[in-house]
Amino acid sequence: MSTEPPNGGLQEFDLAVIGAGIYGIQAARTYLELHQNDKVTVFEASGDVGGVWSSERVYDAFWTQTPLGILEFSDMPLNGVPKSDTYRDFFPARYVADYLKSYVGSKIYAGRSLAARIRLHSQVETLSKVEEGWVLHVREHRGGDLSSAEFVARKVIDATGLTSTPNVPSIPGQDKYGGQMLHVKDFGRQQDSILRFEEPLRVAVIGGAKSAADVAYACAKAGNQVNWIIRRSGAGPAAFVSAKGSWPYSNANESFYNRFTSHFLVSWFLDESKTWLGRFLYHTNLGQAVIRRVWKAINRKARALANYDRQDGRQNGFYNLKPDTDIFWQNDSTGICQRGDFFDIIAHNVKVHRQDIKCMTGHGLELADGTDVQADSVIFATGWKRSHPKFRLREDEQDLVVSLGLSVPENQKHHLFSSYWNVLWIAAAKNVVARFPILKDRPPHHKEGSASNITPLRLYKGILPINDRSIVFVGQMLLGNNFRCAEVQALYAVSALDGTLPLPSKAQMEVSVAHMVSWDRLRYLSKGQPGNWLYWDLVPYTDNLLDELGLRSHRHNNWWKDMFAPCFASDLTGLIEEYRAKSRKG
Structure with a gap:
């Protein structure tokens, strides 16, 4: 990994990625696939790559919740796991840590590996918006020494994710x-x-x-x-x-990660009107x-x-x-x-x-x-603090946090979070219940107090600020398999930064965000209050993003296979090439 110190001046980058978990790795890899000669740096606060999968955080009893063939990136298979170390293709997390180290070392762009572009022990503490883009204020640990540095980046991808700040409750005594x-x-x-x-x-x-x-x-x-x-x-x-799957699937993930099962998930991202099965399930008693x-x-x-x-x-x-x-x-x-x-x-x-x-x-x-x-x-084992952003903005830029669509305490939302959004929530909730009548009958459930004290994320598709095209956020959605989501979100985010993503108007994006959050709160009860809990929605969510990009190479040509086959990582092979060809034609 890169350990080179600041050169004494204000270093400038075309892109800064904050976080070297799987979302940060894929964001940097995708951007470099399309811009090999650009200056890209990844800032990682810990001493290793991988986030929750890093060698610093895995332990013997930590096993994957996603099986072989699904838990990997499309451009590099995860090999070398002995059959004796698997249970229905689920396996110890230490193999993932090794895989990610090999992955970043094997990706070479303009003669320099992705690993060499990662600055470990580099905590982004504050972020400031300037005319040139963003200034990153970074605290770095080098060989026991502590120093501060500033960097300028034209564009930023925040990949700090949801599992970086531990939630340790305060207990009397x-x-x-x-x-x-x-x-x-x-x-x-x-x-x-x-x-x-x-x-x-x-x-x-x-x-x-x-x-x-x-x-x-x-x-x-x-x-x-x-x-x-x-x-x-x-x-x-x-x-x-x-862990066992229902016939004809080998394991539980294959049973859920296919487009047929997606019809039973009551997902906002599935357009049920496009199939006879969807129309039957959602629009008949x-x-x-x-x-x-x-x-x-x-x-x-x-x-x-x-x-x-x-x-x-x-x-x-x-x-x-x-x-x-x-x-x-x-x-x-x-x-x-x-x-x-x-x-x-x-x-x-x-x-x-x-x-x-x-x-x-x-x-x-x-x-x-x-x-x-x-x-x-x-x-x-009390989860993670829900704070956005993980870094701090300057006191005079707190309005920026709200305008970007990030979560803030309810008492800090002030004038930028006006009653306008409350009107959107109410209208959206009515539409969600009309579309999904099954959500009317919600069971009694625990209501997490902390969830109601923070405003929901208001990012378009959970990624894009509505008012800014110089910064994007990946890894803020909680899904069952983050590897597939990381690849798809990365391509969607880079397309938005490049200006090639066809986006609706600001008003249309606001309505879309309101509907997504309202659906999440109805569908997933207390867990859905922040607007980023998409536990069952991996396939419809990622399909929805790729549909907006106008891409099809991840779909099978055979209707039966496309509907019933599990969505393996290899299905995403060729997406960047398809996107590149489409962008050239555009």
């Missing part, structure tokens, strides 16, 4: 606790002290999502005494579905009943797999892992059960508590029901 505390982001660096020991440890895992499940499983499998604590006042534990029946069967199958009321887990509170809402709504998220012994390990070796935490003590935690949980180590 935290300062009294005498053991080890860490966020799951740091579990990979600390795993040796927790999983390889002379004497078993007492470990408390806090959180209800898949990351908490992975850590609890890892700690219990290693022989530790594990207490898994899931807030009663929170959205509840994640659901876990089988019988079709609505079919959608409900399909999801009821999926939910019943997942609960049967877990068997939450099993007798051998009652003493440890295994029943507390039962999700609060059905899988369709995704209010408590979903994970793949990609290890055959997962439920047995948890049921037999982990005490599961569904309680709020009253306080921390010198030796652990006290729960709201009075339970004393003793812990040598407390691991927070």
